[in-house]
Amino acid sequence: MFSILVFIVCTSCKSQNILQHNEIENIKSVLEAFGNSNEEKVRVFKKSFKDDYYNSAFISTIGQELIINTNRDDLNKVREIKDSLNHRRIYSSFEVDSITNVLTKSLLNIPVSAILNDKDLEKMKNTYLDDSIHWHKKLFENTIVTNNKSDTSVSVPVFNIDNSLALLYVQHNASLSLEFYEKKDGNAWIRKGMILLRRAD
Structure with missing residues (x-):
């Protein structure tokens, strides 16, 4: 299963900067943290998040936004x-x-600029997957992978230069946000905060 993820991520990456092995391991850890940050099991659509506007290019523009922790x-x-x-x-x-x-x-x-500098954001932009991948049903904990497009959609996490911070798009039925995760001791990741990008009121 894990080798499948490694293959998918490496072959899907549009950047010339191929993800390092420790980044691929961290992808699984961040997705587990995402699932575990919710009290109930999250229902995630089988394809990772994809959007024409909120994509790799958008990541490089978030330096002046706020993370609502x-x-x-x-x-x-x-x-x-x-x-x-x-x-x-x-x-x-x-x-x-x-x-x-x-x-x-x-x-x-x-402010995003307090935790991520321009070089970090550029790396995240260059390693973000604009095309969808299929999630493996056993990839992350406390999560159910479904065929329902109205369920939560999650992008592949991307990391800053020293792999201490990760971000991913999370689209719920009525909202879209960027979630930020921070690496703690022992490769444990915790949810640091989020930016609400859009909401259907």
Whole structure:
């Protein structure tokens, strides 16, 4: 199964920069993290995400966008700091709100340029697969691969220069986003945040 993924990714890559072996291993790890970041099993369409506008070229334009960080740990961290400030009389309510706003911007609203530079984005652009591939049903955990086009569609993850950050397009029935994953100790990947690209209201 894993060798099939290696073959598909290597032969499908449009870039002259062929993915390194450790990047291919990381693809599987990021997809597992994607599946495990949801409380219930995700239903994923059998073909990877493909779009004429949100494609490889779009990746190089996201440097000025914001990542809305949805990690519970960071959100809880802001709440804990605010609560501790509220219990200290040296701060006024205005000062507490001001500090909370600063923490929110620094921890929960992160510019892409703060974590990915132009060279990283160029590498991601050059290694992104604009053509769909077929997902193997046993490729990632906590996920069901389906024949239903209305189910979630996920692109092949791409990585920055040092393979510490990954991004992938995730299209749900009514929305499309870029999700960002960060590599932690022991090759564990966690969801760092996302950019909402479009939503059907």
